[in-house]
Amino acid sequence: MRITCPMCKKITTWEENPWRPFCSERCKLLDLGAWASEEYRIAGKKEESEDETDNTKDT
Ligand SMILES: [Zn+2]
Numbered sequence: 001m002r003i004t005c006p007m008c009k010k011i012t013t014w015e016e017n018p019w020r021p022f023c024s025e026r027c028k029l030l031d032l033g034a035w036a037s038e039e040y041r042i043a044g045k046k047e048e049s050e051d052e053t054d055n056t057k058d059t
Contacts, residue, residue, distance in 0.1 A: 007031050 001014040007027035014020050022028040 002011055003014050003021055004010070005012050005021070005023035005027055007022055007030055010023045012020075012023035017023075019025050019028045022031065
């Protein structure tokens with residue numbers, strides 16, 4: 001079975017591929033890193049904006 005790597009769009013195989021659905025270890029690590037940093041950014045931003053909206057309400 002042939003699959004497309006979701007990270008670099010390269011055609012790779014599902015069988016005998018330890019990094020599936022990615023084409024290589026590099027793509028797998030890149031995807032995990034991107035996902036983790038995005039989660040942290042959203043979590044930190046949410047807390048910040050919640051504080052700000054509360055202050056501007058009372059004028
Ligand atoms: Zn790839």
